[in-house]
Amino acid sequence: xxxxxxxxxxxxxxxxxxxxxxxxxxxxxxxxxxxxxxxxxxxxxxxxxxxxxxxxxxxxxxxxxxxxxxxxxxxxxxxxxxxxxxxxxxxxxxxxxxxxxxxxxxxxxxxxxxxxxxxxxxxxxxxxxxxxxxxxxxxxxxxxxxxxxxxxxxxxxxxxxxxxxxxxxxxxxxxxxxxxxxxxxxxxxxxxxxxxxxxxxxxxxxxxxxxxxxxxxxxxxxxxxxxxxxxxxxxxxxxxxxxxxxxxxxxxxxxxxxxxxxxxxxxxxxxxxxxxxxxxxxxxxxxxxxxxxxxxxxxxxxxxxxxxxxxxxxxxxxxxxxxxxxxxxxxxxxx
Numbered sequence: 001x002x003x004x005x006x007x008x009x010x011x012x013x014x015x016x017x018x019x020x021x022x023x024x025x026x027x028x029x030x031x032x033x034x035x036x037x038x039x040x041x042x043x044x045x046x047x048x049x050x051x052x053x054x055x056x057x058x059x060x061x062x063x064x065x066x067x068x069x070x071x072x073x074x075x076x077x078x079x080x081x082x083x084x085x086x087x088x089x090x091x092x093x094x095x096x097x098x099x100x101x102x103x104x105x106x107x108x109x110x111x112x113x114x115x116x117x118x119x120x121x122x123x124x125x126x127x128x129x130x131x132x133x134x135x136x137x138x139x140x141x142x143x144x145x146x147x148x149x150x151x152x153x154x155x156x157x158x159x160x161x162x163x164x165x166x167x168x169x170x171x172x173x174x175x176x177x178x179x180x181x182x183x184x185x186x187x188x189x190x191x192x193x194x195x196x197x198x199x200x201x202x203x204x205x206x207x208x209x210x211x212x213x214x215x216x217x218x219x220x221x222x223x224x225x226x227x228x229x230x231x232x233x234x235x236x237x238x239x240x241x242x243x244x245x246x247x248x249x250x251x252x253x254x255x256x257x258x259x260x261x262x263x264x265x266x267x268x269x270x271x272x273x274x275x276x277x278x279x280x281x282x283x284x285x286x287x288x289x290x291x292x293x294x295x296x297x298x299x300x301x302x303x304x305x306x307x308x309x310x311x312x313x314x315x316x317x318x319x320x321x322x323x324x325x326x327x328x329x330x331x332x333x334x335x
Contacts (some may be wrong), residue, residue: 001025001201004089006049006071006081008042009035010310011155012095013070015193017042023197028199030058049077059084061163066091066200074122075130084307086138091203094135098149098209098272099125103266109275111147111207132207133244144199145207147169147267150186150258152290157310160228160257163317165295167289168227171234175250175261175318175326180221184258185270188290195282208277212284220259226291240326248325250318257316 003020007013011060020027021041028043038044046056049071059081067089067110071077082092102114118130118178132145132274152161167174172178195210210220221237230233242261253269260266298305 001066002064003027003197004062004067004085004136004198004257005029006069007031008038009033011070011157012151012189012192013068014138014155015153015189016068016070019197026198028062028064030055034065050074050235050275052080056084057079059088063088064090066093068093068095068196068200069130069135070095070204072097072124073127075118075127075134076277078131079134079333080102082138084133088138089141091200092135092139092143093200094131094143094145095192095196096132096145096147097124097128098147098211098269100132100147101268102104103197104265105269105272106107107271108266108273111209111272121200139206142149142203144196144204146192146196147159147208148187148192148210148212149272150184150211151189151192152258153189154293155189156294157306158313159309159316160248161291161294162298162307163257164223164227165231165291165298166305167317168224168235169231172236172329173238174224174228174235174243175240175256175323176224177220177261178241179244179262180239181220182220182259182262183214184214184218184220184223184271184287184331185214185274185286186218186258186284186290187211188285191282191284195277198281204278204280206280208280208282209272209274210277210282211272211274211284212279214271216286218287223287223291225256226288227295230292230295238330240330244326246330247329250322250326254314254316255318255322296299 005024009016021316030045032048033046045058047054048053085234088181117127119126135143224237251268
């Protein structure tokens with residue numbers, strides 16, 4: 001396979017490149033090089049894809065069997081790439097997001113759920129949807145739109161699983177959101193890469209929710225236990241009622257990264273239907289494997305355990321002040 005990866009040096013793009021090389025693919029990447037050059041064996045075309053002239057120059061002489069695009073910025077970059085590649089690439093895989101669904105996400109929704117309107121003002125959800133439409137316009141029935149959600153794994157640069165691991169490694173009592181059996185849906189970046197490359201090889205086409213099936217059995221307790229186990233069992237979870245978290249000003253999704261309550265407007269974030277993706281081959285590894293591999297990668301860094309964070313993202317994880325507020329509120333309930 002002659003594969004073009006738009007990006008390819010960070011997190012999901014890196015996972016795609018590594019898996020493609022392991023399969024013997026002829027891999028070309030397009031990136032600015034700000035995060036370093038791609039690994040040996042990859043043809044690197046340096047370009048800033050927000051500059052149309054640079055992107056056009058980089059892609060001028062190539063042709064590819066498949067393209068995988070992990071862009072998460074303004075949709076103009078995807079629109080330009082899809083248009084330029086329409087006649088020189090056979091298939092296009094775009095990593096989108098379940099953020100394209102209208103809020104609140106319906107519990108148990110599949111890919112037919114209503115999506116957001118594209119607006120001139122843009123924003124993450126609108127840009128993702130506009131990018132989907134651009135891919136579908138130019139690649140129609142030779143593309144996959146992968147609507148991922150909570151992406152975890154080695155090389156994560158967004159501060160979700162890495163925060164839980166850092167907090168567990170610090171030890172002591174850890175705020176754990178009740179109930180312990182709250183279900184989670186996530187996907188390892190390597191499983192996302194595998195799905196996309198398999199889809200490219202099989203010329204699969206369609207729109208797919210890409211997170212673990214609800215039958216996977218991942219829960220808050222399983223995730224925290226795995227983090228505590230691999231970091232030396234120095235931390236003890238204190239299961240904390242949702243109303244206490246709310247009183248302490250703790251917001252779902254970011255303050256306790258990836259967690260959302262089982263009821264209310266956030267419930268659908270960890271309750272979606274992935275039947276379509278499973279039917280064409282989606283497989284997700286156990287959360288314990290993702291946790292262990294992510295911690296091993298973090299320990300390989302210098303200094304160990306402190307992964308880089310992508311710029312422009314919100315703060316993730318509890319502050320010391322938020323933790324103290326939880327302990328004070330729990331203490332007040334027992335006084």
